[in-house]
Amino acid sequence: MNRIAMPHIRFRQFCALPATLAAALALAACQPGAPEAAGEPPLAGADIGGPFELVNKDGETVRWADFDGQYRMVYFGFTYCPDICPTDVQRMIQGYKKLAETQPEAAAKIQPIFISVDPERDTPEIVGEFASAFSDDLIGLTGTPEQVKAAADNFRVFYSRGEDTPGGGYLMDHSAIVYLFGPDGEPLATLPTDQGGDAVAAELAKWVS
Template identity: 75%
Template structure:
């Protein structure tokens, strides 16, 4: 795969067709008699070191998760629909995977990173993450820290339209990435296809 990230269009909390494309890449030309293919994102220039703050206010680095598979999503806690839907389907997919492969599922760390540092305090991201799973870690940081992390993971975001009551939305790319134990990108998880599809994709790459 090209090591340079492809441009990714975005709109407010949109569902990425990249997940479906990843499935197509992983299945293309593969039969029961052919060897397993490389992960769809093998070699992609996505992901890397960051410094953010977790729900307990503790400095957290990407390297802190070395040895674990990582399921990571960038969103914001005030998101009215897509962010909660994506995170819920990702977590339910992980839970379904755990039903068949509990030891392998235990190797997967779900992570939520806020792209709204102005409002998303450590407490806010912690409450958001724990609403979906006690295992999920919520991360935030200064605007500079968040931007650096988003750039590293090829996530695009910007402040969107104002909402009644003085709030605002955030435009951002909505992708659930799966990374390996060394921090290497493996695949996107097809949350748009539901938890079963997420569980199937996890089963392909987590070993």
């Protein structure tokens, strides 16, 4: 069952960053001696990420701590999205694969993760199918509404159910950001999926050591 494109459902990307994230990014970009210029990750010290308990395609509980020791690419979206989510995930994985071609040891340290913000429709099976359509290395996670909300809150991700659409579907409004986290779960940077897979690969190479 391919849930990557559902023509009868439109998607509206939520473009405003949460206030805490916007402040962190502004600080990183504008203050004298900006972190990136000093060789420090742009999101160093930002309050993004944290513990969660979600479910994988096999119905097994997955925790944030399970990825300790690995870099993590994290994207929150939903499988019924017809355009923005699959495009972002595709470019995220393109960047990951490009890095694997040139720096396989670095890529081996990275775990790509997709987390659904639509637990009403995104069952473990559906999320698993969505993730595997892009890469066998991509882990798809979902959970109860309470579990998803707790995870999204910790990662400063906005989402809400939007308007119903003809044909029985509905929209999901959500922030669309690919985060890169370090081996200790610390936020490092956002990945430029809007610039394509090459740009994602370059950003990964900058921070993954």
